[in-house]
Amino acid sequence: MTDDVLLVHGGNPLEGEIRVRGAKNLVPKAMVAALLGQGPSRLRNVPDIRDVKVVRGLLQLHGVTVRSGEEEGELILDPSHVESANVADIDAHAGSSRIPILFCGPLLHRLGHAFIPGLGGCDIGGRPVDFHFEVLRQFGATIEKHPQGTYLVAAQRLRGTKIELPYPSVGATEQVLLTAVLAEGDTELRNAAIEPEIVDLICVLQKMGAIISMGTDRTILITGVDELGGYNHRALPDRLEAASWACAALATKGDIYVRGARQLEMMTFLNTFRKVGGAFAVDDEGIRFWHPGGELNAIALETDVHPGFQTDWQQPLVVALTQAAGLSIVHETVYESRLGFTSALNQMGAHIQLYRECLGGTPCRFGQRNFLHSAVVSGPSKLLGGELVIPDLRGGFSYLIAALAAEGTSTVHGISLINRGYENFLEKLRALGAHVQLPSEQEMLATV
Ligand SMILES: CC(=O)N[C@H]1[C@@H](OP(=O)(O)OP(=O)(O)OC[C@H]2O[C@@H](n3ccc(=O)[nH]c3=O)[C@H](O)[C@@H]2O)O[C@H](CO)[C@@H](O)[C@@H]1O
Numbered sequence: 001m002t003d004d005v006l007l008v009h010g011g012n013p014l015e016g017e018i019r020v021r022g023a024k025n026l027v028p029k030a031m032v033a034a035l036l037g038q039g040p041s042r043l044r045n046v047p048d049i050r051d052v053k054v055v056r057g058l059l060q061l062h063g064v065t066v067r068s069g070e071e072e073g074e075l076i077l078d079p080s081h082v083e084s085a086n087v088a089d090i091d092a093h094a095g096s097s098r099i100p101i102l103f104c105g106p107l108l109h110r111l112g113h114a115f116i117p118g119l120g121g122c123d124i125g126g127r128p129v130d131f132h133f134e135v136l137r138q139f140g141a142t143i144e145k146h147p148q149g150t151y152l153v154a155a156q157r158l159r160g161t162k163i164e165l166p167y168p169s170v171g172a173t174e175q176v177l178l179t180a181v182l183a184e185g186d187t188e189l190r191n192a193a194i195e196p197e198i199v200d201l202i203c204v205l206q207k208m209g210a211i212i213s214m215g216t217d218r219t220i221l222i223t224g225v226d227e228l229g230g231y232n233h234r235a236l237p238d239r240l241e242a243a244s245w246a247c248a249a250l251a252t253k254g255d256i257y258v259r260g261a262r263q264l265e266m267m268t269f270l271n272t273f274r275k276v277g278g279a280f281a282v283d284d285e286g287i288r289f290w291h292p293g294g295e296l297n298a299i300a301l302e303t304d305v306h307p308g309f310q311t312d313w314q315q316p317l318v319v320a321l322t323q324a325a326g327l328s329i330v331h332e333t334v335y336e337s338r339l340g341f342t343s344a345l346n347q348m349g350a351h352i353q354l355y356r357e358c359l360g361g362t363p364c365r366f367g368q369r370n371f372l373h374s375a376v377v378s379g380p381s382k383l384l385g386g387e388l389v390i391p392d393l394r395g396g397f398s399y400l401i402a403a404l405a406a407e408g409t410s411t412v413h414g415i416s417l418i419n420r421g422y423e424n425f426l427e428k429l430r431a432l433g434a435h436v437q438l439p440s441e442q443e444m445l446a447t448v
């Protein structure tokens, strides 16, 4: 067996303290933003996750010098030599993450052209990038699709424009920001996403010299400037990782202090966590999450764009809902295929039924379109260890939670995917008392 498999001996509460660092959904984008500056940038609180390594590699391919700073988790990014870009090896990055698409604007500004390899990211829906390309066309770029990726050209300086997104897409909003800041004139973006990671990216860009104002109605106004400098920024904490550990505490009847977690970005999650019956206490350094004893409550949950319940919180919470008394209803409105991971939970003893109908009132693009995007979770269910194959990042972490909550041993395949967004998750699990074993550790035990 390879070390991409983990044996999980479940049935024990997770207890103790772990730390979360900068957000997976901000750090790689702040790294891309460094490409826009004339001088070096300093990014702090950077987690050691695969998506950061991928972007580091891509930046280096384009001539950006990336080195670790003196502080732990600090990166210094120097784009002074981007003119000598070497994209010969870019194919190696195809399918690696969603981030390459965000290189478009910065590279068009710096070089007048860009080549973007095929995108990766979680397989939780079709994940088209039509909004991105439409936006870039509006700024004045021309776009050619090739079997290996997409080639973009800006014959002259990109021009500010008026854009209304069909849906408040996180990535497309970031595309507009990273392009508009150096475009000529003003850009008005309507129906923008306003997730905390986007606001943090705006802070990064403002530090670089950008002029960006946020309206109260999902409108963002950007006045293009001629030049940007470097930045010095501490990334906001990963609210998605923090919520995953909170769900692990709830599902295993445990008690976890998440150092680094911050209330401000987690308010919606905290309200839901409390409704389910979880307990939490916020202090200046982090948030303690625990199961207070007694029964958990079934709830009705709908995922939505911020400030709604973040879709990336949904999968770990569903595992905790298998332990709640009664019928919980989950309506996933952001991704059309983010509930497929539940079939493996059913094999472990959960009772989750999927529906094509919208089980909730939040406007949704998936009703009447044959997508199994609603679920009814009937609990509490006794979970038993099983054979699990990780389908995507959050689904993967959710399987670990389920295996830890289950009685007996589970074999979880494909754990390396979890490194995309969860720093040192094995060490953290062990620090919380989880009984987990890699095959190599088993073999070592067998030889002594
Ligand atoms: C690296 C990163 O930050 N990933 C996050 C980002 O993904 P990402 O930026 O890819 O997600 P989007 O907000 O763009 O996608 C939301 C919805 O819009 C649709 N859409 C998007 C773009 C487009 O051009 N056309 C289109 O139809 C998508 O298919 C999806 O149904 O936001 C998601 C929603 O909070 C999170 O789940 C992801 O963790």
Ligand SMILES: C=C(OP(=O)(O)O)C(=O)O
Pocket: 024, 097, 098, 120, 121, 122, 123, 124, 312, 393, 394, 421
């Ligand atoms: C969907 C996710 O990420 P990505 O957009 O990088 O695939 C996620 O973080 O849960």
